[in-house]
Amino acid sequence: MRICIIGSSKKFFSGISAYTIVMANAFAEQGYKVSVILLRNLVPLFLYPGRARVGKEECQIDFHPDIEVYNGMDWNSPGSWYGAYRFLQKQKPEVVIMHWWTSSVAHMQFLLAISKQVNGNKFRLILEMHEVVDTLEEKIFPIRIYSRLGGKAILNLCDSYTAHSEEARQAIINTYKLTEDRIDVVPHGPYNMYGTLDRGIARKDLNLNGFTILYFGMIRQYKGVSLLVRAFNKLPPELASNMHLVIAGEDWGDDTELMPVLDNSPYRDRIIFKSEFIPDENVPKYFTASDVVVLPYLRTCGSGVINIAAAQGKSVITADLDTMTECLNGYGGVRFFPVGDVDALRDSLLDAYHSWVVNGVQTYQFTGVTWEAIVKKYEHIIGEMDKRQRVSC
Template sequence: MRICVIGSSKKFFSGISAYTIVMANAFAEQGHQVSVVLLRNLVPLFLYPGRERVGKGEYIMDFRPDVTVYNGMDWNAPASWFKARRFLARQNPEVIIMHWWTSSVVHMQLVLAACRRLNGLRSKLILEMHEVVDTLEEKILPIRVYSRVGGRALLRGCDGYTAHSEEARQAMIRTYQLAEDKIDVIPHGPYEIYGTPDRGLARKEMDLDGFTVLCFGLIRQYKGVSLLVRAFNTIPPGYAANMHLVIAGEDWGDDTELRPELERSPYRDRIIFRPEFIPDERVPKLFAASDVVALPYLRTCGSGVIHIAVAQGKPVITADLDTMSECLQDYGGARFFPAGNVDALRDRLLEAYHNWVVNGVQTYQFTGMSWEAIVKKYEDIIEEMDQRQLG
């Protein structure tokens, strides 16, 4: 099939950027003719929390040579929208898979959705929902209204939708009143692109000793990073002296409790805090150096970090949210605790520590859905759409 994927560019590099690249490459590897439209400049730069690193190009992943890329559309440049329309007309995709993660780009996505009719295309439009409603956008009234109005307008123009979990699917139904039979669940695909660096060299480079807990990814309030620090602070001193907590990721500043928790920590010298964008080449080193990955989310519709961790075979400690339980249900290295419970999280950390003391470094087999299976699932969904149209 001719498939077009629409997602975020590498200029504002994020998990969606990585996912767009990996998905496009996966479809191409299975023999499809793939094109990509990238949303390049997403918002006015002064509004973006990570503006210092925008456009620096600190990534190693890229599209396959046989993937045709338009890079890209800018939030304030209608000329770039017109060029995207011409690109779509030339590619004439049978299916468009558009990623939704923020309402800030909905005006560009509405233009692309309208291009199907303006160009006379018969493309099916599938919206893959990475986030139902962004928590930060929900807190600001004008953005919340814009998000709901723009989001519903976009969703009305789609032929189908995908979610990464049943929990996210139900949230989509409640929030947008979508028909249940038009939403399919397709798990988040694994990130197997990083490889596995030498553990010893990675730990030496980071000056690590003892048991190492990694919390990786964008720092947001809903990800519970301050909760993890509180749990680490309550570990008995004899254990903490042989442990490190590494927190690495871009800090968007809405977790206002995090820095006070760090400042009052009795184990501040055992906490490595790197509130910065982590270049692609450093990501696998962080995971190789760690003994367990802790992701104490308070809510989530899915996590790309989880899929880096399981692809690396790392033990994972995370909250017992439905989405996390669903995506890790067959993964032997997953340990859960009640969301928001500091004492339970501390106990899980201590259990992981004792397991490390007794058994050494643990690795587990990835059991989730492969990208080949994800592509097949999309093929089945598209075939069902064809049959409904014929019927």
Template sequence: MTASPPPPGADERPRVVVVGSGWRFLSGISYYTCRLSNALAADYRVGTILMRQLLPTRLYPGRGRVGRQLSELSYDPSVHVFDGVDWWGVPSLIRAARFLLSFRPSVIVFQWWTGTVLHSYLVLCLVARLAGIKVVIEFHEVQDTGEAQHRWAALYCRKLIKPLLRRTDGVVVHSRFDRVALRATYDLGDVPDEVVLHGPFDHHEHPAAHSGAAPRGGPAPHPRSAGEPCRLLFFGTIRPYKGLEDLIEAFGRLPSHYTLTVVGETWEGWTLPATMIAESPAAARITFVNRYVTDSEVDGFFAAADMVVLPYRRSSASGPLHIAMSHGLPVVVTAVGGLVEAAGKYSGTTFVSAGSVPALAEAITRASENVGRRHTDPSSWEESVAAFSRLFARIGLTSALPSGAGPSPAERVAQDAEITASSNQTVPLLAPDLR
């Protein structure tokens, strides 16, 4: 689908183009690109350029589902969508450049999550700069953890991202921890940055969740008594840094009234959790759904859960965390990276140190006290848009909507020191799990 840019004078609000993942290679960035574009459309005239064919399909970990209709989310009718750019470039990249020039934005916002889009971003960035368009990069991670394992892919990314960064007017990250990690990796100099907290992933909710009825069609929550069944859920792609093997081992130490459902697609050949599930003495109480599930199924799995457990070894952001918070569920999550900030204000959070099976088992038992109560999600897309507006103003877009002043440079330094000390993630890498 390719949408035509709006006619001149149709809408005089400031114009923004968001560049990110399309629906063909569905991932958390696909959802995030859509949700961000729709949120910005409340205050800005928004166009979106989607990366359609990221790489040869045979090289993608989820190759079996490429192109399948798994998402029910859609772009707001006011958002003008170009779908999309293919990795080989011609003619899709030429058409994307024409779309960009026709739309005439003041700023272009690149979603950064994989090196496969780097060459396309370099071209679009060059076109934008020649046209006087400001350039912002929103970092979800420094480089995909799977790509970083391959020497040539890592080298390609680290070398060729530098020309892109030299032409960048502003940077967005999801937490102060990520800001420290990013600046430790790349020399950004005095390029302005802004912390934009991840907005809620509430698009999976059943309509009843907004009506005051029993949440998502299930029974009304109620406080649990000792020994009453407690249903745990792990959700998201299965990768080495997710810590699922810690959860499987910890689950084996829990009493028999606990059950566990694991829902996720295996990436990077990480089959250890699957092997552990099959061999676990508690295997009869574990349900394993080893695939990328549809949006309607997502709601069902969270509706059936009493608690979500996310035992990441490291992380900068987590889509499953935001889905859990939008459902009001108790969450046990490791205190690593950006998750400290993302879940710190959520009343249903129980933090636990990463990599400790006994601590994880104890945290799950302790968090059971939160089961049966619905908790309020503190995240907001309105706050995300306000943070973008602050950055737009800082990089000289006088037409950007005023949204209040951000912290001073001295306050930023103090915040960075505080958040670095508050996280037990010692590897300064961004590692998001947006789905």
């Protein structure tokens, strides 16, 4: 079967960029003829919070050499849109999987979606929804309206939809009024492409000693990083003196509580704040050096970071969101706490610390979904689309 995947390029690198590469490679490894269309320039550069790193190509993973790649579509270049259309005509995919995560690319995705109705360029279109509505876009009224309208226009052209959890599936159904039988849950795929380093070398390089707590990933208001700092601030002094809190990730500036609570922390000297995008080559260092990974999200539709942590066998503390409990079902190294509860998060940190004192560094086996299973799930979805098409005919 010929399949085309549409996602973000490395230029505006994000979790979607990595996911596009890993998913395309997984389908290729299962014998599919895979092509990829990349959305290259997503927005005017001055509007992008991470503009300082755009184009630096800090992702080491790449597409399998047998995959045909069109790189790519630009938000302001109709010529690049036409090039993508011609690429689709040449590749003749039977199925297209399009990643949805932001309304900023809605006009490009809409043109690709509508192309299946032009000049016999027939394919079945599946929209994989990594987000319902971006929280930053949701706060700005004109963008919120555009996002809802753009999302609805694209959804109307799709044959099927996927979400990463049942919680996200229900939110998408409620927001866009989809029918239950057209949207399936396909779990977030594992990120097992990162190796490990010598722990001693990693900790020396980061200047760490004692029990190490890691928050990793983009810093946004809904990710709850300020909640984590407040919980850390409430630890007993005699224990905090034997801990480090490492916060590593690109700060988009919408968590207005973070810097005040960080600067006023009684344990500021025990907090390492690495406010920048962490390139692939340094990712293993942070996870190898840590004793527990804390993701205090206030909401989520899926998390690449949690899949890195689990693949690394790390102890995890996270909010008891349905998406997280689904993702980590059966994982022995997880502690859940009620969403937004600072005291409960502090208690989870203390529990993890005491376990570390007694048992030392622990690793866990993640028995979650594999990419092979994800490809099989998509095969089932495609089969169901074929059945509906035959019935309608």
